[in-house]
Amino acid sequence: MNAHSKIPDIALDLNPAPVPEADRNRLMESLGFGKVFTDHMVTIRWTRDGGWQDAKVTARKPLSIDPAAAVLHYAQEIFEGMKAYRNDDGRVLLFRPEENARRFNESARRMAMPEVPEELFIKAVEELVRVDRAWIPSGDASLYLRPFMFATEAFLGVRPSDEYVFCIIASPVGAYFKGGAKAVSVWVETHYTRAANGGTGAAKCGGNYAGSLVAQAEAYKHSCDQVVFLDASEHRWIEELGGMNVFFVMKDGSMVTPPLKGTILPGITRKSILTLARERGITVDERPYSFEEWQSDAKSGRLVEAFACGTAAVLAGIGTVRHADGEFLIGDGQTGALTTSLREELVNIQKGMSNDSHGWSHPVGA
Numbered sequence: 001m002n003a004h005s006k007i008p009d010i011a012l013d014l015n016p017a018p019v020p021e022a023d024r025n026r027l028m029e030s031l032g033f034g035k036v037f038t039d040h041m042v043t044i045r046w047t048r049d050g051g052w053q054d055a056k057v058t059a060r061k062p063l064s065i066d067p068a069a070a071v072l073h074y075a076q077e078i079f080e081g082m083k084a085y086r087n088d089d090g091r092v093l094l095f096r097p098e099e100n101a102r103r104f105n106e107s108a109r110r111m112a113m114p115e116v117p118e119e120l121f122i123k124a125v126e127e128l129v130r131v132d133r134a135w136i137p138s139g140d141a142s143l144y145l146r147p148f149m150f151a152t153e154a155f156l157g158v159r160p161s162d163e164y165v166f167c168i169i170a171s172p173v174g175a176y177f178k179g180g181a182k183a184v185s186v187w188v189e190t191h192y193t194r195a196a197n198g199g200t201g202a203a204k205c206g207g208n209y210a211g212s213l214v215a216q217a218e219a220y221k222h223s224c225d226q227v228v229f230l231d232a233s234e235h236r237w238i239e240e241l242g243g244m245n246v247f248f249v250m251k252d253g254s255m256v257t258p259p260l261k262g263t264i265l266p267g268i269t270r271k272s273i274l275t276l277a278r279e280r281g282i283t284v285d286e287r288p289y290s291f292e293e294w295q296s297d298a299k300s301g302r303l304v305e306a307f308a309c310g311t312a313a314v315l316a317g318i319g320t321v322r323h324a325d326g327e328f329l330i331g332d333g334q335t336g337a338l339t340t341s342l343r344e345e346l347v348n349i350q351k352g353m354s355n356d357s358h359g360w361s362h363p364v365g366a
């Protein structure tokens, strides 16, 4: 085993002044998304000569980096999003964490960054979940985990950094959208695009999100919750939302979702929904679906539901679609029946409330 693949032990240097229980309970009373943070974080350093080292759980605190750190100039950064759930009998479960570990390393390869051994990724996530166990909400809320890695070498030349930090923070979260389970509205962006062939669209790198923000701002300007991106070459084919994949439900019971061609994020929720829908006997086509088709199918009634899906949002019905030339509703503008039932089936698995026949639940022991 060389230095680069060795799994370091993770030292525990616990927060001497964690948030008092009463304050924690108050903070967790009305959770939105990503504003409340737990007492601890994980950091692990990597150097080209020494590999992964100095792994520890510490009090959550500001990071100190050199102003010339490569991430601040050339955005060499990737991240993941996953959740820990507390079920009714008190067990703590992660959902398909090995998928996040695998995708993290796909992102790392695309961004010329070192891979985090899957075993280390999962061990570090488990360690943080164990230490911050008191922050895992019950009921509909969960603990959102944000593993990320960034380039720390102080060097202004443009080349892959020789030093990185892998970090994990955690945030108890409720619904991603302010309206809770209400159908969301989306803005179809026909000018700005998110990713082109050969680009970084399939990687979960911060730069993809930085480039999407001007379009997300347009969405807010048009009172929409999310932006829908079209493909970069023809501005015609639906790709995905700013932070979610998208599915369309037809009147004949079939479903359509854009294919993975390297320009969209291969969502773990998307992959899970494909499995659950196909097990129900639903035909799901992974095929290009155009914005023209979307408009005409909504008008003719051939399309009855559409939903966004991702770790943060789970499944969210799309009710209203707005664009430069007008707007239209999907069905009656409310979350559809199939969206609701697939969401319920997925959430029940994630929370350990139904039989885990796929082996997707990953218990975290005390």
Ligand code: PLP
Residues within 6 Å of the ligand: 081, 240, 241, 242, 243, 244, 245, 265, 266, 267, 268, 269, 270, 309, 310, 311, 312
């Ligand atoms: N697409 C984008 C751009 C995302 O940010 C996300 C969220 O992580 C997804 C899709 C859905 O991916 P997942 O279901 O793995 O969370």
Ligand code: COI
Residues within 6 Å of the ligand: 080, 081, 082, 242, 243, 244, 310, 311, 312, 313
């Ligand atoms: C996630 O679902 O984990 C994401 O990264 C998307 C973002 C909207 C928070």
